[in-house]
Amino acid sequence: MSDTGTTSAAPPPLVTIKPRRSWLPASPLELWTFRELTLRFAARDITLRYRQTALGTIWVILVPLLGAGILTFVFGGVADLPSPPGIPYFVFTLAGMVAWTTFSQVTNRSSSSLVGNAGLVRKVYFPRLLLPISTVLSTLVDAAVSLALLILLLLISGIRPGLGVITFPVWFMLVVFLALGIGLIAGALMVRYRDITYILPVAIQFLLFASPVAYTLASVPADAKWLFQLNPLTALLEGMRWSLIGTERPSAWLATYATMFAVVLLAAGVMVFSRMERQFADVI
Amino acid sequence: MSSDLAIRVEGLGKAYSIRHQHNDHVTLAQVALEKARHPLRRSEREDFWALRDVSFEVNRGEVLGVIGRNGAGKSTLLKLLTRITGPSEGRIDLWGRVGSLLEVGTGFHPELTGRENIYLNGSILGMSRKEIDRQFDAIVDFAGVENFLDTPVKRYSSGMYVRLAFAVAAHLETEILLVDEVLAVGDQDFQKKCLGKMHDVAVDGRTVLFVSHQIASITQLCDRAILLDNGGISFGGPVLASAEAYNASMRSAPAMAERRTTGPLRIDDIDIDPGPVSAEAPKKFRFSVVPISDFHVPYSVSAHVVDQRGMVIAQCDSRLVGLWLDPATPQDVTLTLRQPWLLPGEYRVDLFVYSSGVIDSIQGAGHFTVGPSLPYSGAGIDEALALSTVLPDFLYSASSSAVELASTPQHPGIGASE
Numbered sequence: 055m056s057d058t059g060t061t062s063a064a065p066p067p068l069v070t071i072k073p074r075r076s077w078l079p080a081s082p083l084e085l086w087t088f089r090e091l092t093l094r095f096a097a098r099d100i101t102l103r104y105r106q107t108a109l110g111t112i113w114v115i116l117v118p119l120l121g122a123g124i125l126t127f128v129f130g131g132v133a134d135l136p137s138p139p140g141i142p143y144f145v146f147t148l149a150g151m152v153a154w155t156t157f158s159q160v161t162n163r164s165s166s167s168l169v170g171n172a173g174l175v176r177k178v179y180f181p182r183l184l185l186p187i188s189t190v191l192s193t194l195v196d197a198a199v200s201l202a203l204l205i206l207l208l209l210i211s212g213i214r215p216g217l218g219v220i221t222f223p224v225w226f227m228l229v230v231f232l233a234l235g236i237g238l239i240a241g242a243l244m245v246r247y248r249d250i251t252y253i254l255p256v257a258i259q260f261l262l263f264a265s266p267v268a269y270t271l272a273s274v275p276a277d278a279k280w281l282f283q284l285n286p287l288t289a290l291l292e293g294m295r296w297s298l299i300g301t302e303r304p305s306a307w308l309a310t311y312a313t314m315f316a317v318v319l320l321a322a323g324v325m326v327f328s329r330m331e332r333q334f335a336d337v338i
Numbered sequence: 339m340s341s342d343l344a345i346r347v348e349g350l351g352k353a354y355s356i357r358h359q360h361n362d363h364v365t366l367a368q369v370a371l372e373k374a375r376h377p378l379r380r381s382e383r384e385d386f387w388a389l390r391d392v393s394f395e396v397n398r399g400e401v402l403g404v405i406g407r408n409g410a411g412k413s414t415l416l417k418l419l420t421r422i423t424g425p426s427e428g429r430i431d432l433w434g435r436v437g438s439l440l441e442v443g444t445g446f447h448p449e450l451t452g453r454e455n456i457y458l459n460g461s462i463l464g465m466s467r468k469e470i471d472r473q474f475d476a477i478v479d480f481a482g483v484e485n486f487l488d489t490p491v492k493r494y495s496s497g498m499y500v501r502l503a504f505a506v507a508a509h510l511e512t513e514i515l516l517v518d519e520v521l522a523v524g525d526q527d528f529q530k531k532c533l534g535k536m537h538d539v540a541v542d543g544r545t546v547l548f549v550s551h552q553i554a555s556i557t558q559l560c561d562r563a564i565l566l567d568n569g570g571i572s573f574g575g576p577v578l579a580s581a582e583a584y585n586a587s588m589r590s591a592p593a594m595a596e597r598r599t600t601g602p603l604r605i606d607d608i609d610i611d612p613g614p615v616s617a618e619a620p621k622k623f624r625f626s627v628v629p630i631s632d633f634h635v636p637y638s639v640s641a642h643v644v645d646q647r648g649m650v651i652a653q654c655d656s657r658l659v660g661l662w663l664d665p666a667t668p669q670d671v672t673l674t675l676r677q678p679w680l681l682p683g684e685y686r687v688d689l690f691v692y693s694s695g696v697i698d699s700i701q702g703a704g705h706f707t708v709g710p711s712l713p714y715s716g717a718g719i720d721e722a723l724a725l726s727t728v729l730p731d732f733l734y735s736a737s738s739s740a741v742e743l744a745s746t747p748q749h750p751g752i753g754a755s756e
Binding site: 065067068069070071072073074090091094098101102105106173174176177178179180243247248249250332333335336 | 346354365366367369417418419420421422423424425426427428429430431432433434435436438444445447449450454457458461462463464466467
């Protein structure tokens with residue numbers, strides 16, 4: 055957006071504004087100078103989410119419990135799928151839900167953050183990347199609560215995660231990368247094409263069932279396995295669950311594939327976003 | 339010299355592409371379909387240059403006025419300077435942080451409390467937490483909302499709301515400040531306070547770009563002004579000369595070009611006698627309002643008489659006299675302006691049609707000249723007229739005077755100015 059460049063004038067201008075059509079973010083440093091605003095956006099989102107609710111912050115705890123409860127009922131109860139030995143189905147789904155909710159919330163919130171703040175985008179300048187990034191921060195709060203619940207359940211039921219637990223932050227980060235990558239592309243497109251608003255929730259709903267959130271890759275029919283493995287979320291979900299409750303670990307090549315996928319998608323997201331950023335105010 | 343620069347704009351241009359198919363809502367499906375049918379054809383577009391070849395410099399500490407009518411490119415210029423949108427060509431160099439008072443209350447959230455909104459809005463406008471901390475009391479004090487700091491702003495009266503919003507924006511401490519016209523908000527007292535604050539900002543050595551089409555406030559606050567017309571700078575120089583050029587351009591402009599909206603009702607058939615008329619003669623403005631499309635809400639009309647400095651000296655709003663018009667049929671409207679008496683000079687008439695908002699408006703719907711003869715019995719001494727905006731109808735009496743001085747006595751006490 056702005057390059058602090060030097061010109062012939064004695065003191066260089068603080069900011070130079072020029073036409074720009076680039077696939078790279080204008081000034082990554084600028085994101086840092088705007089960090090306070092990023093935090094304020096995140097704080098605003100968290101405050102607003104629960105301010106007018108009767109139960110308030112209790113929802114932070116209720117939502118993951120209800121979510122995991124429903125999946126347990128459908129997959130563990132109605133479909134009668136087996137959970138890995140020694141692990142109650144509820145604990146198993148809750149572990150999957152930590153990863154899944156993070157993924158779906160980051161995707162949903164980051165993609166709608168531009169359109170949701172259209173008034174601001176039209177009238178004030180700040181690096182637009184702040185908006186999707188701030189949604190990641192506000193989602194971290196929800197993830198932390200689900201995680202705390204899970205840890206509590208693990209303590210009660212006496213399940214010990216293995217050494218793999220130290221890899222948890224990596225899995226978590228990759229899930230966020232993947233989600234943010236999708237969110238950035240969808241969000242940038244949504245500014246011009248509101249169709250995305252309708253497509254995305256359906257796609258995410260589909261992914262919920264197409265990914266091993268409430269079942270293991272092991273319970274997938276063998277001849278359809280490759281299809282599931284194409285989905286990068288599969289390895290990330292299995293990986294995160296392995297780190298948390300010691301279920302089966304995804305194979306090394308599957309983990310590598312998912313890692314590459316997430317990193318490349320995030321990079322692509324940043325590029326698409328940067329390319330379209332300058333027009334946001336004109337078309338939103 | 340260059341070290342004294344605050345803003346340098348060189349060959350700045352901004353193009354918007356206008357699609358030719360006239361789709362208001364372009365959907366992904368439509369785009370995909372179009373691409374599938376004609377994979378090689380690029381969609382037909384035409385560039386509309388909202389701003390082109392604009393170059394100017396502003397020195398540090400200078401207050402530069404930017405004038406121009408609606409659609410001249412003022413807001414595009416502001417959007418480029420604030421980086422809300424990017425230029426298509428040219429460049430802008432800025433020596434200093436830019437703050438803008440473009441939209442009061444941007445980012446205010448009704449569910450958040452006054453305190454939370456001050457911090458959020460301050461950050462959005464580019465203030466750091468430390469700056470806001472330091473200015474917090476001043477902001478609260480300026481807005482007068484001490485007792486409601488922890489109340490969600492949705493419970494504020496609209497007056498309190500705009501006061502708080504303006505207060506945050508007014509306490510920005512950037513080196514360069516962009517100020518847009520519609521800033522004086524709230525009740526009269528607060529408007530005065532706003533104008534005072536803007537004046538303070540203008541005189542305390544900061545660089546200010548003041549944008550308006552109220553020439554009166556521009557001439558008050560700026561030394562120099564640029565006149566934007568049709569996306570380019572048509573005049574730049576001392577503020578009075580720019581104001582003169584603006585008025586000249588308003589007179590020469592084809593009246594219909596100044597139309598603001600294309601709503602369901604249109605002003606048509608304007609008949610305004612260019613004069614010269616005498617100061618005290620009733621002025622008659624005739625126009626008609628024609629329904630274009632279905633509209634069922636009674637509407638009101640208004641005519642503004644604007645003097646050479648750009649000040650609206652008479653707002654003849656039909657709501658004040660209880661006139662609401664029926665939108666079903668074309669209406670011929672005649673407005674007779676009996677008072678105030680007008681100073682000799684040139685006047686512009688702007689016409690408006692309102693329902694719940696402006697439905698149609700024409701800036702410079704007509705012009706008329708008031709002749710030099712005065713409705714007073716005494717001599718027309720220039721000095722004695724210099725401070726008035728309109729001609730007062732007044733009467734003196736004193737215990738012992740050599741000659742009885744009186745203007746025509748039939749409308750005593752109207753429009754007296756000090």
